[in-house]
Amino acid sequence: MISLAYPFDEKTVRALHAGDGVSISGPLHTGRDKFHKWFADGKPLGIDLRDGALYHCGPVVVREGGVWRVVAAGPTTSIREEPYEAALIRECGVRLVIGKGGMGEATRAALAECGAVYIQAVGGAAAIYAATVRSVEGVDFLDEFGAAEACWHFTVEDFRGVVAMDSHGASLF
Amino acid sequence: MDSREIAAALEELIVRTSSSLPEDVEEALARARANAAADSSAALVLQTILDNIALARRLGTPLCQDTGTLAFYIGDALRGVVTPALVREAVAAATARGALRKNCIDSIDGTSYDSNCAAGAPVVHYVEGGGRRVTLLLKGGGSENMSRQYSLPDAALGAGRDLAGVRAAILDAVSRAKGYGCAPGILGVCIGGDRATGFEVAKEQLLRPLGDAAQDPRLAALESDILESANALGIGPMGLGGAPTLLGVKLAARARLPASYFVTVAYMCWACRRRSIEL
Known part of the structure; x- marks a missing residue:
């Protein structure tokens, strides 16, 4: 298991290879279908994703006593974001794309070009991943996208996955 | 009441x-974990799944x-x-x-x-x-997106209007779900019927416990054949390789029109959440 801590710099990420188990700690931003569409429409994201981690996830989050609590937060299927992900990696400098199921050729090329990786989280393991969330730093687009599609900003500790597409063109899929 | x-x-x-998997499914996952090679992706994925099941049950969360x-x-x-x-x-x-x-x-x-x-x-x-x-x-939607309906004959699959064709269609659905439907999965299948009842009956098969077999011996034989063949594909937990690819295959048949021969596959992920109460 290789530990990765924010910021996820290019040198560290280039050293990863498909099949490596990783444990991620630091900020994690969720973004799925509506988030990617918003980006593709040329609208501002309002967050800095450079050297950061983007998680394809629609969590269950409840508000208790004025504090957000993450109840369930497993990955969603990544291939739906294939039309947008390569541009997002190039323009925003995302270093870790996390989801499930793998992505296509355009994303694979962008990962290689920019020195980023795609990490497979365990689909359905929502309680385990929710337990890695140390705090919810905020949320964007809650009203526009709804709770499942909103861009949540988590700080996670020991979030585990497997490098499924590396920055050298290798893919487990 | x-x-x-x-x-x-x-x-x-x-x-x-939402928070607790049926016993038969959890037991099947535990058996798969015990059989997975040490340090393999399959072992890591299955252990995470088992830890997740235990945690969700303890917390009462999804x-x-x-x-x-x-x-x-x-x-x-x-x-x-x-x-x-x-x-x-x-x-x-x-x-x-x-x-x-x-x-x-x-x-x-x-x-x-x-x-x-x-x-x-x-x-x-x-x-x-x-x-x-x-x-x-x-x-869930990830598994529902992997459900499919075939209309036989299917030239691309070389699948004719017989049980060999049915088998080819079902195994094609398993291959196409690689990485997407959270494996190891469970298949509910309807052979025949019209398009609408095909999906309905296929989904109903997911209510059957993993340990049972179809009453019709021809279907029961096909269930074990497909389970074995799918698990030889090497797709493995979350599509990362190894075994198992499927935990169960549940078939049913309905009469069809002479002109139609549908094979409808309801793909269920490992998180097969089903539960009953008597009122």
Whole structure:
């Protein structure tokens, strides 16, 4: 298991290879279908994703006593974001794309070009991943996208996955 | 039981179904974990799944964040007692508790029905001969997107109108789900019927326990053949290689028109959340 801590710099990420188990700690931003569409429409994201981690996830989050609590937060299927992900990696400098199921050729090329990786989280393991969330730093687009599609900003500790597409063109899929 | 008590029982059923996997599925996953090679991706994935199941049960929280389409199968003795209105009330209450994700989107304008209740949602079936039993099945979108319907003959698959063709179609569905439907999965299949009943009957097969076999010996033989063949494909847990690819295959057949020969595959992920209560 290789530990990765924010910021996820290019040198560290280039050293990863498909099949490596990783444990991620630091900020994690969720973004799925509506988030990617918003980006593709040329609208501002309002967050800095450079050297950061983007998680394809629609969590269950409840508000208790004025504090957000993450109840369930497993990955969603990544291939739906294939039309947008390569541009997002190039323009925003995302270093870790996390989801499930793998992505296509355009994303694979962008990962290689920019020195980023795609990490497979365990689909359905929502309680385990929710337990890695140390705090919810905020949320964007809650009203526009709804709770499942909103861009949540988590700080996670020991979030585990497997490098499924590396920055050298290798893919487990 | 008055309607208050029934609504409370339904709410409890929803919370338990969302947070706790049936015993047979959990046992099958535990067996798979025990058989996985040390330090393999399969072992890592299966162990994470088992840890997740235990944690969700302990906390009473959703074991998968996609709490899915809610399908209630209600015995016909409860018609007029367990009404769609009571079911909706329970769904809204369970959603407010965080046992279900706000998971119901208007298909025209994209807005969220925050109660998870809308026209046709949740799905409610009354089952002839179903007594006083209420069964709930939660099926997530990732697995639902991997369900398919084939129309035989299928030239691309080399699948004709016989059981060999049926087998080819089903194994094609397994291959196409690689990486997407969270493996190890479970298949519910309907051979024949029309397009609509095909999906209905295929999904109903997911209510069967993993240990049973189809009553028709020809279907029972095909179930074990497909299970074995799919597990030889090497797709493995979450598509990362190894075994198993499937935990179970459940087949049913319906009569068809001479012109039609549908094979309908309902793909269920490992998080096969089904649970029953008697009222």
